[in-house]
Each structure stands twice: as structure tokens, then as C-alpha cells.
Amino acid sequence: xxxxxxxxxxxxxxxxxxxxxxxxxxxxxxxxxxxxxxxxxxxxxxxxxxxxxxxxxxxxxxxxxxxxxxxxxxxxxxxxxxxxxx
Numbered sequence: 001x002x003x004x005x006x007x008x009x010x011x012x013x014x015x016x017x018x019x020x021x022x023x024x025x026x027x028x029x030x031x032x033x034x035x036x037x038x039x040x041x042x043x044x045x046x047x048x049x050x051x052x053x054x055x056x057x058x059x060x061x062x063x064x065x066x067x068x069x070x071x072x073x074x075x076x077x078x079x080x081x082x083x084x085x086x
Contacts, residue, residue, distance in 0.1 A: 023067070030060070
């Protein structure tokens with residue numbers, strides 16, 4: 001039985017979904033996410049660069065920065081959230 005290969009678009013979609021569910025885990029690494037997508041981290045780098053115009057690490061930083069900005073922007077709603085956690 002042969003396993004179907006994912007298209008680059010499917011890999012990007014899978015990477016983004018995995019990342020969104022694991023982004024808060026500081027130990028979540030790019031090689032781990034690449035492995036979960038069924039490719040190596042060099043190939044993930046190439047695909048992300050082509051489809052997202054960012055490498056996976058830059059995407060991670062950008063995503064976390066935007067999430068922090070969102071929490072700060074909604075500060076009255078997030079009073080229990082400490083700045084150090086953001």
C-alpha cells in the first residue's frame with residue numbers, strides 16, 4: 001500500500017494548524033513540526049519561504065508577537081493574565 005504525498009499547500013496548511021495548537025509550548029521545535037508534517041526541516045524551510053514568505057522560525061516569532069499584541073490590546077479582558085506570561 002502506498003501513502004499519498006501531501007502537496008506543498010497541504011504541508012503549509014498542516015504546519016500552520018500544528019503551529020497554532022503548539023505555539024505556546026516553548027519547547028516546540030521546527031524539526032518536531034517538520035517531522036509531524038512528514039518532511040525534514042530543510043524542506044519545511046523551503047516550502048514555508050515559498051508559500052508564507054517567511055521561514056518557519058520567522059513565522060513562529062511573527063505569530064507569537066501578534067498573539068502577545070492581541071493580549072495586550074485586550075488588556076482589560078485579560079486582567080488575570082500577567083505581563084510576564086504574555
